[in-house]
Amino acid sequence: MSFSIKDRKKEITQLKSEELDLLIIGGGITGAGVAIQASAAGMKTGLIEMQDFGGGTSSRSTRLVHGGIRYLKTFDVEVVSDTVKERAVVQHIAPHMTRPDPMILPIYDEPGTTFSMFSVKVAMDLYDHLAGINKKDNLKKYANYTIDKDEVLKREPQLNPEKLVGGGVYLDYQNNDSRLVVENIKRAHDEGGLMVSRIKAIEILHDKFGGVNGVRVKDILSGEEFNIHSKIVINTSGPWSDFVRHLDDNADKKSHMRPTKGVHLVVDQSRLNVPQPTYFGSGTNDGRMIFTIPREGKTYFGTTDTDFDGDYENPKVEQGDVDYLLDIINKKYPSANLTIEDVEASWAGIRPLLGVEKNEEDTDVVTGASNAGSLSAPSAVSRGSALKVADDGLITLAGGKLTDYRVMANGAMKKIRQILRDEFIEKFNEVDSAELKVSGGNFDSDNAEEVLSSFTKKGVQKGLDLEDSKELVTLYGSNVIEIFNDIEKTKPIKNLTLAETLALNYSLEQEMTLTPVDFLLRRTYNILFKNDEVDRMKKGVTEAMSNYFNWSNEEIQKYTAELDNEINQSRLEYLKK
Numbered sequence: 001m002s003f004s005i006k007d008r009k010k011e012i013t014q015l016k017s018e019e020l021d022l023l024i025i026g027g028g029i030t031g032a033g034v035a036i037q038a039s040a041a042g043m044k045t046g047l048i049e050m051q052d053f054g055g056g057t058s059s060r061s062t063r064l065v066h067g068g069i070r071y072l073k074t075f076d077v078e079v080v081s082d083t084v085k086e087r088a089v090v091q092h093i094a095p096h097m098t099r100p101d102p103m104i105l106p107i108y109d110e111p112g113t114t115f116s117m118f119s120v121k122v123a124m125d126l127y128d129h130l131a132g133i134n135k136k137d138n139l140k141k142y143a144n145y146t147i148d149k150d151e152v153l154k155r156e157p158q159l160n161p162e163k164l165v166g167g168g169v170y171l172d173y174q175n176n177d178s179r180l181v182v183e184n185i186k187r188a189h190d191e192g193g194l195m196v197s198r199i200k201a202i203e204i205l206h207d208k209f210g211g212v213n214g215v216r217v218k219d220i221l222s223g224e225e226f227n228i229h230s231k232i233v234i235n236t237s238g239p240w241s242d243f244v245r246h247l248d249d250n251a252d253k254k255s256h257m258r259p260t261k262g263v264h265l266v267v268d269q270s271r272l273n274v275p276q277p278t279y280f281g282s283g284t285n286d287g288r289m290i291f292t293i294p295r296e297g298k299t300y301f302g303t304t305d306t307d308f309d310g311d312y313e314n315p316k317v318e319q320g321d322v323d324y325l326l327d328i329i330n331k332k333y334p335s336a337n338l339t340i341e342d343v344e345a346s347w348a349g350i351r352p353l354l355g356v357e358k359n360e361e362d363t364d365v366v367t368g369a370s371n372a373g374s375l376s377a378p379s380a381v382s383r384g385s386a387l388k389v390a391d392d393g394l395i396t397l398a399g400g401k402l403t404d405y406r407v408m409a410n411g412a413m414k415k416i417r418q419i420l421r422d423e424f425i426e427k428f429n430e431v432d433s434a435e436l437k438v439s440g441g442n443f444d445s446d447n448a449e450e451v452l453s454s455f456t457k458k459g460v461q462k463g464l465d466l467e468d469s470k471e472l473v474t475l476y477g478s479n480v481i482e483i484f485n486d487i488e489k490t491k492p493i494k495n496l497t498l499a500e501t502l503a504l505n506y507s508l509e510q511e512m513t514l515t516p517v518d519f520l521l522r523r524t525y526n527i528l529f530k531n532d533e534v535d536r537m538k539k540g541v542t543e544a545m546s547n548y549f550n551w552s553n554e555e556i557q558k559y560t561a562e563l564d565n566e567i568n569q570s571r572l573e574y575l576k577k
C-alpha cells in the first residue's frame, strides 16, 4: 500500500467529500498517536498537518524514550510514573527505534546539584521500581547501580575530576523521534486513515447549534481552501495549541500553554567522545540537567530551557544558547575545549508545556501535570499533559512528552468513547494500543536485537556493506525486508550510495516524503549526524526528487534553497565568524 504524493490527491478528494468520525489537527507524535488508535478502532479518521509529519517539536527532541528522572527532583512523580512505565510499551510497539541505552549520571559536589550520591540512588531505585525493572527477565540486567569516582573516570576520562564524587547508572532508551511519528502515521494510513501533510487548519466550523462540525483548511502546496466535516475535532497542535484553539471564535482567549525553547548542538566524536549517554547537572543553579549522547560517530548535547515567543515553525539557535551549552560542556569536559567552530549541526525545539494551573475546571489531566503553571522557572514546570473539551466540543490534547504519547492518545480515545457512547459501541471496536505495533515494528520485541541483526545479515547477503545494512534496519525495522527485495533491481542514483538510493525510493513511495528536507532531516537524520556527507547527498536527493515529482525550474530552485538554508542554519553559519 503506497503512501506518496499520488495518494495525497486522492485523500484530499475524500476529505472534501466524506464526513469523518474524527479529524485531528496536528501531525506530531500526539496527533499521530491519536490517529493510529482511532483508525485501528475503525473510525473514519483524518489527520491534517501544516508542515511535514513531525515538522514541529516531534523532530527536535533529545531523541530519548525516557522517564524523566530529573522530574523526581521537582516531585513530578506522576509524570515519572507514567513515562518510566511507558518506555517498555513504546519499546514493544516500536522495537526497531526504541533501543535500551543505559545512562551514566556523574554526581558532582557543587551548588545547585540536582542529585547527591544518596538521592541519585533513591531516585534510580524509585525509577526502576516504577518501571518494574526487577520483575521482567529481559530487563533485570539493566537494574540500576552506583559507581565510584575512579570508575566514572575510567568510563569517561574526558570528564572533569574536580568535585566529582561518583555516579549512577540506570536504564533509559534511545529513540528516533520523527521516525516514531511517521511510523505511527503509516500504520494509521494502513488502517484506512486519511493522513495529509501540508494542510493547515484556518477556521473552526460550527453547526446551527454552535457545535464544532469541521474545519476550514488551506492546502499549503496548491493554495486551495476547502472545508472538512467531522463529527469530532481534536486539536493536537502541541506548542501551537492556543493558536489553533483561538481559531474557534467561541474559544476563551486565555493562553493555556507556556512554550519553552530547548537547543542541542552536535560535534564530531573526535572532539568530544562519550561511551554512553551521560546526564549531569548544569552546575548553574537553574535546575537544568544536560544530556551528552553519542550517535552515529557524533556527540550531541543539550538542552536549554527558556521561555519562547518567537517563530514556532523556525525556532533558531541563538548565541546565548551556544554560550550556555559550550560553557557547561567545557567545564565538565575541560580537555574538549569546544568552540562554535566545532559545532557541525544543531536544532532547536519548543516544549508544549502547560501554563495553566492543574485545577482548571473541566480539564482532564491525562499524565502528570502536578504543578503546571506560569509562575515556576521553566525547568520546574510539569511535563504532564491535559485534555480539555471546550463548550462547543473542540477537544484539545496538549503538553506531555514524546515518551507518553500513547497514554495521552488513550486519554483522548476514552473521551471520544464518552462523547459517542452507544454509537462507539455499535460501530467501532476498542483497541489495545499497548499491542498496536507501529509500521516497521512487526517482530518479536523481547528479542529485538537478535531479530534486527538477522535482518542486517539479510542485507549483507544481498550485497550491502554491514554498516549500510544496519542503518537501513534501524530506520525501517521489519519494512526493510521489502526494501532488500529491491536491491537487485536498484541502480545507485548519481551522488548517492545504493543504501541511500534504496532509502530515498522507499521514502518517496511509502512515507509521504515531499521535499529534500523531509528526507534528509526527518525520515533520516543525515543533516544532523552526517554533516561531512550531506553536501554530496543533497545533489543526488534533489535531482532524484526533481525527476520523481517532475518539478519546474522554479520548484527546483525553491527546494534547493530550502535545503541549503536548513543545512546552513543547522551548521550555525549565521553565528560563525
Ligand SMILES: Cc1cc2nc3c(=O)[nH]c(=O)nc-3n(C[C@H](O)[C@H](O)[C@H](O)COP(=O)(O)OP(=O)(O)OC[C@H]3O[C@@H](n4cnc5c(N)ncnc54)[C@H](O)[C@@H]3O)c2cc1C
Binding pocket: 025, 026, 027, 028, 029, 030, 031, 048, 049, 050, 051, 052, 053, 054, 055, 056, 057, 058, 059, 060, 061, 062, 063, 064, 065, 066, 199, 200, 201, 202, 236, 237, 238, 239, 240, 244, 260, 261, 262, 263, 303, 348, 349, 350, 351, 352, 398, 399, 400, 401, 402, 403, 404
Ligand atoms: C528540546 C526538547 C527536548 C525534548 N526531549 C524529549 C525526549 O528526549 N523524550 C521525550 O519523551 N520528550 C522530549 N521532549 C518533548 C517532546 O518532544 C514533545 O512533548 C512532543 O514532541 C510534542 O509533540 P506534539 O505532537 O504535541 O507537538 P508537535 O510535534 O509540535 O506537533 C504539533 C503539530 O501541529 C502542527 N500544527 C500547528 N498548527 C497547525 C494548524 N493550524 N493546522 C495544521 N497543523 C498545525 C505543527 O506543524 C506540528 O507539526 C522534548 C522537547 C524539547 C523541546
Ligand SMILES: O=P(O)(O)OC[C@H](O)CO
Binding pocket: 062, 064, 066, 070, 262, 291, 302, 303, 305, 379, 383
Ligand atoms: O523536560 P526537560 O526540560 O528535561 O527536557 C527534555 C529532555 O531534554 C529530554 O526529555
